[in-house]
Amino acid sequence: MAVRPRRSVLYMPGANARALVKARTLPADGLILDLEDSVAPDAKDQARATVLEAVRTGGYGGRELVIRVNGLDTPWGYADLVAAATAGADAVLVPKVESGEALRMAERVLVNAGAPDTLQLWAMMETPRAILDAGSVASATRRLTCLVMGTSDLTKDLNARDLPDRLPMQASLAATLLAARAHGLAALDGVHVDLEDTDGFAASCRQGRALGFDGKTLIHPNQLEAANEAFAPTAAEVEKARKIIAAHAEAMAAGKGITVVDGKLVEALHVETARRTVALAEAIGGDLCPLPGERVARPPGRDG
Numbered sequence: 001m002a003v004r005p006r007r008s009v010l011y012m013p014g015a016n017a018r019a020l021v022k023a024r025t026l027p028a029d030g031l032i033l034d035l036e037d038s039v040a041p042d043a044k045d046q047a048r049a050t051v052l053e054a055v056r057t058g059g060y061g062g063r064e065l066v067i068r069v070n071g072l073d074t075p076w077g078y079a080d081l082v083a084a085a086t087a088g089a090d091a092v093l094v095p096k097v098e099s100g101e102a103l104r105m106a107e108r109v110l111v112n113a114g115a116p117d118t119l120q121l122w123a124m125m126e127t128p129r130a131i132l133d134a135g136s137v138a139s140a141t142r143r144l145t146c147l148v149m150g151t152s153d154l155t156k157d158l159n160a161r162d163l164p165d166r167l168p169m170q171a172s173l174a175a176t177l178l179a180a181r182a183h184g185l186a187a188l189d190g191v192h193v194d195l196e197d198t199d200g201f202a203a204s205c206r207q208g209r210a211l212g213f214d215g216k217t218l219i220h221p222n223q224l225e226a227a228n229e230a231f232a233p234t235a236a237e238v239e240k241a242r243k244i245i246a247a248h249a250e251a252m253a254a255g256k257g258i259t260v261v262d263g264k265l266v267e268a269l270h271v272e273t274a275r276r277t278v279a280l281a282e283a284i285g286g287d288l289c290p291l292p293g294e295r296v297a298r299p300p301g302r303d304g
């Protein structure tokens with residue numbers, strides 16, 4: 001079973017050349033090089049050139065590289081997509097998606113600009129229409145591999161409050177997860193914008209993990225460690241998973257479909273979850289989730 005770790009996916013403004021350099025050494029599973037909301041209108045062209053140069057230069061190892069473009073309804077969206085098509089990134093993230101058709105339009109621009117078949121599309125889920133139409137967004141194209149919560153834009157559009165327990169977000173988080181899982185996509189939780197609220201950030205990571213998200217989008221390197229920890233299986237979970245796989249295999253060999261491990265029923269579905277846990281731990285680079293401050297060994301990426 002192949003699992004791509006996406007515990008921590010860090011945004012950085014495309015105009016911030018220092019952050020793009022710094023990102024080459026950060027323990028993030030993925031990087032979103034942003035051309036959209038973190039870049040001022042006057043800096044859009046410069047940010048595009050800076051991001052293209054950074055991606056072409058490389059040095060990001062196995063980190064998944066994603067370019068967030070501006071929407072096609074803006075003065076920069078078309079040029080962003082044409083540039084991103086052949087930049088060498090792993091994915092293009094489309095913001096403010098309102099329908100499956102919007103994603104297919106972005107895909108057409110990418111393909112006409114020479115995008116390779118391997119270029120993935122990611123979609124921001126950050127408008128009420130996207131949430132209401134989550135199923136058709138998630139099934140828009142085979143190129144789509146990941147849905148990303150845009151909880152800041154959603155909070156604004158819903159006229160909701162930014163509460164610690166994220167109650168106003170729960171319906172949108174659940175709708176996005178349901179659509180992602182129904183169509184075999186990854187799903188990333190939204191950002192925590194209070195950089196000083198480390199306890200609140202850790203709690204939102206735990207909540208995102210419990211809901212089923214694969215990881216969290218981040219805005220500062222200080223958030224990486226807690227996200228990597230929250231979305232990785234713990235050593236105890238990996239050990240338990242291995243026990244479940246072994247016990248079930250033994251039961252099957254004895255002609256039984258079910259068994260009991262540590263007092264709990266184990267069926268084939270539990271084995272599937274256990275296999276995913278082990279595969280994720282192995283993909284992260286070891287059986288143990290990293291200790292605080294520990295760097296994780298990366299699988300070789302485009303830079304070898």
Ligand SMILES: CC(C)(COP(=O)(O)OP(=O)(O)OC[C@H]1O[C@@H](n2cnc3c(N)ncnc32)[C@H](O)[C@@H]1OP(=O)(O)O)[C@@H](O)C(=O)NCCC(=O)NCCSC(=O)C[C@H](O)C(=O)O
Pocket residue numbers: 010011012013018019020022023034037038124126149150151152153154190191219220221
């Ligand atoms: C929030 C920040 C503006 C803070 O920046 P800064 O004041 O420079 O922070 P520090 O001095 O603490 O930085 C320490 C070093 O770390 C580097 N750094 C900081 N942030 C990043 C980053 N995101 N990626 C990589 N490296 C980073 C600094 O360069 C310092 O390095 P060094 O000098 O070598 O020590 C800043 O963190 C920031 O811009 N964050 C990202 C903001 C962003 O991208 N926002 C847009 C995405 S979020 C969004 O749009 C949500 C969604 O759409 C929705 O609707 O919900």
Ligand SMILES: [Mg+2]
Pocket residue numbers: 037095126150152153
């Ligand atoms: Mg947004």
